[in-house]
Amino acid sequence: MLAYILRRLLYAIPILIGVNLLTFALFFVVNTPDDMARLQLGAKHVTPDAIARWKVEHGYDKPLLLNTRANGSAQFTDTIFFKHSAAMFVFEFGKGDDGRNIGNEIRTRMGPSLAIALPVFVIGLLVNITFALLMVFFRSTYLDLWGVVLCVVLMSISGLFYIIAGQYFISKLWNLLPISGFAGGIDGLRFIVLPVLIGVVAGIGSGARWYRTIFLEEIGKDYVRTARAKGLSEVRVLFRHVLKNGMIPILTGAVVVLPLLFMGSLITESFFGIPGLGSYTIDAIQAQDFAVVRAMVFLGSFLYIVGLILTDISYSWADPRVRLQ
Amino acid sequence: MNTAWLNFDPVLLWTDALILTLLAGVLVLVWFIRRHEHLRAPWRSVAQRPMAMGSALVLSVFVIIGLLDSLHYREKLPDSLADAPHYSVDVLSVFDAMVGDLRTQQEKTYSEPLAMQLYAKEFVQRDGVAVREYPRLKFGGSHLRHASERVPDITRRSLIGLAQGLAVSLLLFGLLAAWQARRTQNSFGEWFMLWGEGRLDWPGRTVAVIVTLLLMMGGLLIHLAAAYHVFGTDKVGQDVLYISLKSIRTGLVIGTLTTLVTLPLAIGLGIAAGYFRGWIDDVIQYVYTVLNSIPGVLLIAAAVLIVQVYVESNPDLFDTAARRADIRLLALCLIMGVTSWTGLARLLRGESLKLRTLDYVEAARAFGVSHTRIISRHIFPNVFHLVLIAIVLDFSGLVLAEAVLSYVGVGVDPSMHSWGNMINGSRLELAREPVVWWQLGAAFTFMFTLVLAANLFADGVRDAFDPRQGGRQ
16 A cells, blocks of 8 residues: 555656646746746836846746856756746745745635635535435436436536625625625634535536436446345435445545645635635736746646545545555 | 629638638538438437427527628728728628627617616706706617607517517428428328327427527517617627627637647547557656646636737737737637647547457457558547537536636637626626626526537437437436
């Protein structure tokens, strides 16, 4: 087991290097520091001097890969690649355009992101499984048919509308909850309820429908027929056998997104003014802050790969038939 | 090509060219499928599903509008010479020409749906005295003399529109019934009985209801839009119905062209990885794990920023605003395609791994059939249903993604009509007092209809093509 995890971890390194090289190519080779400077300074202030000054301020005045003017190992270390791309492997993200340390920002903003994303994930999972089980219990009836139609209808509504409608009706019209904002501790609960509620409702359509197909696939299997032949009631078959076996694909599918919860949701956080990583990213995209976008790309990829490794481990844990080699 | 004799200059945008190519490809595919019974069978099963047929009809309305909106041209300026014509900088489409006044009838600012007055009070000179009141619209309801005439007029126009729609649909139904009765050698009454009891070999009742509803809606819109702004006007006074209709093309382009980009990557790399295994498999798996691990929105953001820089530093390549917006739309499709081929590729890889061990593939290899031939004759036809299901399932997700990306600011060009841009603009309108809700409402209605129809159609296609679903009740 340990050797397997170790090998998976080693396998993650080339992938992270690939991500790093790709972002380096996108942000520095295709889009040169000169281009970035021009975009940031705006059309009016573009002079060679201003571009040079901007590059010095952001540390982009060095050669990309090889510094011929330096001596010894500094030839490789005193370059944009080493300072801005390779440094991310030790989570050195440098500073954003606002002069703040990106690493610090990430640490302080992870909390608020998790405060929204984790409840949405957990409650959403429970609600979706409940709905899916209900539909499976009433399968091949009109209740099931209309349940599926309702799921498709819910799926067809853009996430933006859920947020806009929720904010408009619940906060603006009926004044039940604050429209946006965030606070720490127990006081912050009233800010969290609405985004979590909307996040859960927005996910029901696709989630419940997907879990329904998983459960239906299980219900056609031999062990279910055996359980029924034994004389077990339909409720017992559903909860003791189908639910348990159906949980394997559901949980392992959920594990991969677990680490990504740290990243938060771009749209939800920006609509509700939550100071998490999602709104940080969206602000960076809109302000064209390349350092922050680059850091978030690396962080996102890192968390995704962690998720992949956790998925592999959880497979073997949930299903002993899966052998790790 | 010398087009001086035309009184317009045809403009072929990049996305137009690709859409027309796609259309040609679909037509060839339809022709091919019609000639092969085993390919026709699942489609016949799609055509027998009421839900799938109904949504296909709704989709086809969107597709027709989108196609008409993809034939672009520039008008010749009236004062230009015959041998050296000058053309307007505005790129129009056949659709623009068809809706005519809807595009040009611009008000001053916001007005409510079906209103005859602006939404905000202004100072108006009346008998030499400045009065603060709601000014009349220039076009919306301008034929009315008094506000009390508005409601009766709207009712009258609606009823005429609905009645005309119903009449056309009854006429069509009569013709269809006559043709079908002749073909099946039933009497008119017998066919009608079969239709009424739902015993035809196609979902006749659903089709009739949907067509009637669509025609009645069309009649209603045509009659009301002739004299009013049916969905009101936006901040600069542009008709919201027109903007919503123009947005259809953007949504369709993103939903279809993105898939067109993903297909060669997903099919080529997915099958190659599964069929050849070994180091080819390792390399392809590595590439798609790397691409997959980068958060999609961020990769798209980075790519869109790069395109923006490129367009700004090469202004001479893009002579009109439409071309600039178009290249950004194309770039968006490309980059969304590059980020989204991995799912299908993984699916095809797994399927090819299974197929390559089957007896007939082994036999082909033993006979010395080349790899390309094995892949094209034995592997590809057996994974084609997966490709098709992926195309229709992805479509609605891509249309929805456009709205989110436009909101983030990395979607289509802000000057391009799209539902994402409409939603983005309506955020501030909802914070206004009194609320401006119609732009959001219109975007919601159109987007929801398209995505719902696409989802229901995709379900039908998947049920018909997926062999795993076949045995279940």
